[in-house]
Amino acid sequence: MRAMRIVGPGKPLELHDLPIPKPSGVEVVIKVEACGVCHTDLHFVTSQILGARYPFTPGHEISGIIHDVGQNVKDFKIGERVIVYPHFGCEVCKQCLRGFPNHCENPPLLGFIMDGGYAEYVLIPHFKYLIKVSDSDPDEAAVLTCSALTAYSALKEAGLENDDLLVIIGVGGLGTMAVQLAKKLTGVTVVAMDIDEKKLSLALRMGADYVLNPSKEDPIKFIKTISENGAGADAVIDFVNNSETAEIAFKMLRTRGRHVFTGMYGGTLTIPLTQMAISGIKLVSGKIGRPGDLRELVSLYKRGLIKPFISKKFRLEDANKALEELKAGEILGRAVLKP
Template identity: 30%
Template sequence: MTRTMRAAVLVKPGQFEVQDVPRPVPGRDEVLIRISRVGICGTDMHIFNGHYAAENLPMIPGHEFTGTIAELGQGVTGLTIGAPVVVDMNIGCGTCYWCRRNEVLNCPNMQQMGITMDGAFAEYISVPARLVIPAPGDVSAGVLALTEPLACVVRCARKANISFGQSVVVLGAGPIGNLHVQLLRTIGAAPIIVADLSEERVKMALEAGADVGVSDPTKLKDTVLHHTDGRGADVVIESVGLPALYQQATRLIRKGGHIAAFGITGAGETLPVDILQTILQENSIKGSVAGMGQDMHDALTLLTYGRIKTCHFTGASYPLDQIQAAFDSFVDRPQDLKTQIALTD
């Protein structure tokens, strides 16, 4: 095996360079993964535009990935070279209070592949063996690469305690919003109301399982009230990351309702909350941002058994050498809910 590999290095905001870089060598209890597919995430776009983790550049981004095991480090057992896998991108210490509670993002020593350290826009990546999850050989790499984003959605639903018969509003019909809709349909939430300024993406969300779609923001509140007997929604999921939408969410939940804070805003942005009304109405808000641990396993199971429609997520792919074009054109292709970088067939 050669000692170098091709990798897409984000040298500064807005500029990738595909370079020959040292190929990682798996250490003890690590596994070397040959990358097959990597999805472009909204977080990747924030990094690309210089809005997030800019202090870590230059860096190899990419965290939504699948591949095959190329090499086992010393001490690794239970995994097989050549086997397809997905990987939990959140690296905690594994022993602290938060790691033991599957709240790895709160670990004082937490690292994230492709965000705080080099990631998967490369031919190979070396990862801790404990984070490697064997995947079925009959599921395509394009579908397997959706495991991590779906795991984020699984965790959001789990944190919000969403169950059958609950009315849910999803603010945003982009890729994550579409996955929220599909998971809510699987859970049995009803009605599912999705809102987005893009009529095309609202239509795609309706095809994915939403009951009601709204593209005119001036009609959203009346629509929600109409479909909830005037109460408001049990749960509102903000999946865009705009303070104005979070503020709108406070006006869409019923008394005793819940806001699932999912969309990432800019640092320091705040949400005005009427404390007295929150107390008297027993409303709540809970954050959730990334899938980890069991969330990854559950997401893989849902994908394996076809619970998620993936056709709009796997159709747009670019080779590694064209990663700059993939990022530059990302926002101009709303019909492609996901763009992936394909490193192997």
């Protein structure tokens, strides 16, 4: 089978020919129909990753058809269309035992330590990570597993009340999904913030009430102007999460505001401690959701309440091009690879 593999940090992916994996026990082999191209993949390609064993196949937003099953697999049959919950836990750390494999302290990550979906076939270590999606569109279903799941989890962490003002910073793949989910599932007013006008018009199409371009107007002043008594936002989800956006997010918040950190750009935030003591502000991590959250999302998707926006499809061998376009900020919504 063909696979696009990471051969070392900073090097382009290489097309390799590998044997199709053979499942045993509770393992399943999936013929990949679509694999989402995620910023995490970009991070794995460009940076030296502690613990990575080169070469490896990235890709963790997978949909496909079951190709083969181990002898102890139950409830799943060859030929069924499935998606894969990507954040496999170790099953023995405190967080896994408490039902939070998304916060596993020793995660054997799909598309990192384990070979992922930038390939024609992928081995999944346990059938419990699969969810059937039957006749759903495989491209849309694939991106439910990470970009939509992270957006959904971030919204839950934002602890929204229906009269809240929510600011979503960065409306790429995750941000557009968060706009849709917030408008479909809650009564909140949504402000989408981005420096890219194309992304802002997409956010409006997805249901945002306001759009805000911080390169054109002062974002904090804007939020004060539209919020009740100039008090500020009830919650901000930062899908960029660099020093600049984190500071803007923090300054936008009103009393009892929630600041959800989701993006992976990185940097630092200086926090005024007295304000923290008296404001009731909460700082929370908005990491990818739990397996149960993915089941909820699939249910919302199957009922037509949400629809991931797929703007581009690439052939497997064009994975480097897909990653370059993602890096350059040229992908609206999400791109998928079609092995």
